[in-house]
Amino acid sequence: MTMTGSENMDNPDPADFGILDGISEVIATTRSDASTPNAAPIGIIRDRDRLCVQLFSGSHTRQNAAGTGKIVANIIRDPVMYVECTFGDPGPEAFEYPDGMDYPVLKRASAWILFECNQSKGNMFELTPVRGMIRDKPMLCINRGANSVIEALVHATRYRLNGDARYLDLIRHYDKIVQRCGGSAEKEAIARLKEIMEIR
Amino acid sequence: MTMTGSENMDNPDPADFGILDGISEVIATTRSDASTPNAAPIGIIRDRDRLCVQLFSGSHTRQNAAGTGKIVANIIRDPVMYVECTFGDPGPEAFEYPDGMDYPVLKRASAWILFECNQSKGNMFELTPVRGMIRDKPMLCINRGANSVIEALVHATRYRLNGDARYLDLIRHYDKIVQRCGGSAEKEAIARLKEIMEIR
Numbered sequence: 371m372t373m374t375g376s377e378n379m380d381n382p383d384p385a386d387f388g389i390l391d392g393i394s395e396v397i398a399t400t401r402s403d404a405s406t407p408n409a410a411p412i413g414i415i416r417d418r419d420r421l422c423v424q425l426f427s428g429s430h431t432r433q434n435a436a437g438t439g440k441i442v443a444n445i446i447r448d449p450v451m452y453v454e455c456t457f458g459d460p461g462p463e464a465f466e467y468p469d470g471m472d473y474p475v476l477k478r479a480s481a482w483i484l485f486e487c488n489q490s491k492g493n494m495f496e497l498t499p500v501r502g503m504i505r506d507k508p509m510l511c512i513n514r515g516a517n518s519v520i521e522a523l524v525h526a527t528r529y530r531l532n533g534d535a536r537y538l539d540l541i542r543h544y545d546k547i548v549q550r551c552g553g554s555a556e557k558e559a560i561a562r563l564k565e566i567m568e569i570r
Numbered sequence: 571m572t573m574t575g576s577e578n579m580d581n582p583d584p585a586d587f588g589i590l591d592g593i594s595e596v597i598a599t600t601r602s603d604a605s606t607p608n609a610a611p612i613g614i615i616r617d618r619d620r621l622c623v624q625l626f627s628g629s630h631t632r633q634n635a636a637g638t639g640k641i642v643a644n645i646i647r648d649p650v651m652y653v654e655c656t657f658g659d660p661g662p663e664a665f666e667y668p669d670g671m672d673y674p675v676l677k678r679a680s681a682w683i684l685f686e687c688n689q690s691k692g693n694m695f696e697l698t699p700v701r702g703m704i705r706d707k708p709m710l711c712i713n714r715g716a717n718s719v720i721e722a723l724v725h726a727t728r729y730r731l732n733g734d735a736r737y738l739d740l741i742r743h744y745d746k747i748v749q750r751c752g753g754s755a756e757k758e759a760i761a762r763l764k765e766i767m768e769i770r
Contacts, residue, residue, distance in 0.1 A: 386709060388708065388709040388710040388711040390711070390713075390753045391754060392713055392715050392753035392756065393713065393714065393750065393751040394712065394713060395711065395712035395713070395714065396712075445709065447712070480709070507707035507708070509586060509587050509645065509680070509681060509704060509707055510588040510710060511588040511589055511594035511595065511596060511614075511645055512594065512595035512596070512647070513590075513592055513593065513594060513595070514593065514595065514717075514720060514721070515592050517714075517717035520712055520714060520717065521714070521717070524714075550593070551592050551593040551613070552592045553590045553592035553616075554591060556592065
């Protein structure tokens with residue numbers, strides 16, 4: 371195996387990007403008709419050769435993906451970025467436009483894939499890989515703190531939908547794991563989440 | 571950045587192996603005085619330049635690390651291996667002995683570091699990196715199913731210590747996430763865990 375610099379690929383194999391069967395959590399970047407970039411976490415559902423994503427009405431991601439027919443999956447580990455993109459949009463300085471591409475990617479992504487995105491039924495959109503780039507392959511250990519930021523974000527999103535206080539208890543549970551097992555990035559991410567949610 | 575084949579290093583930098591501040595979950599391999607290999611999950615605690623691990627009395631890992639003064643951290647993602655090593659030992663075919671090394675590593679690890687291991691106080695052992703190898707850097711996406719196998723294992727271990735049925739409910743909760751978000755490896759891992767724990 372030889373890997374030199376970054377790899378730029380047409381018709382990339384999602385498996386090379388870590389997108390395997392099950393649901394891969396990535397950050398989607400899209401652009402509006404007026405070319406405003408947007409970023410939000412999504413889950414790419416893979417079942418053998420079929421790739422799809424659920425996009426809910428009212429979300430910018432859905433609006434943009436429906437409008438342009440394109441969505442970029444950014445493979446990125448930074449927990450703070452997941453928090454920022456769940457509750458708002460990163461500033462324009464977080465995005466870049468790779469050579470000859472009209473769609474934004476996250477500057478700090480380890481890899482990205484541009485997908486064609488076609489609505490199949492209801493909220494479900496089918497994804498076809500068009501182009502991709504692997505920039506770096508960081509060696510990563512399992513960190514329960516990093517995992518807990520993601521779980522806390524899932525519960526935070528649900529709390530915003532239905533206001534059930536049970537979700538706040540779950541966020542506090544994951545906060546404890548982050549404090550014990552996380553590094554500085556995970557602690558910053560959960561602090562930001564708690565600040566946004568006004569959890570003490 | 572150029573990476574060709576596998577990299578063999580003396581005095582490796584743990585950060586190159588993904589061992590950062592906080593707790594990194596890895597699989598420790600050790601050998602007994604009689605050279606029997608052992609494998610068990612451990613958490614490497616890093617606080618800036620200090621690396622340590624808690625090893626509990628009665629465990630083979632502690633017995634072996636105290637006897638030989640060495641412990642290998644295997645960086646590996648395979649969820650089934652975490653389950654196997656939590657509840658028992660993989661067979662001898664799972665291990666290998668790299669060139670000129672007396673200590674076992676897991677054949678399927680993406681990377682490993684050999685540490686010198688010195689008891690500092692009670693259950694705490696200080697770790698000093700001696701030698702390491704990075705074999706492959708898989709691109710990995712965040713998968714809540716993979717994360718849930720680890721959480722389920724933590725609760726399974728606690729259940730075995732105190733028999734509190736609350737932990738069984740938590741394992742069932744994580745099982746549901748694995749069924750929704752995991753791939754075949756995660757589903758196999760949680761099935762194995764439930765079989766061992768006799769959870770239906």
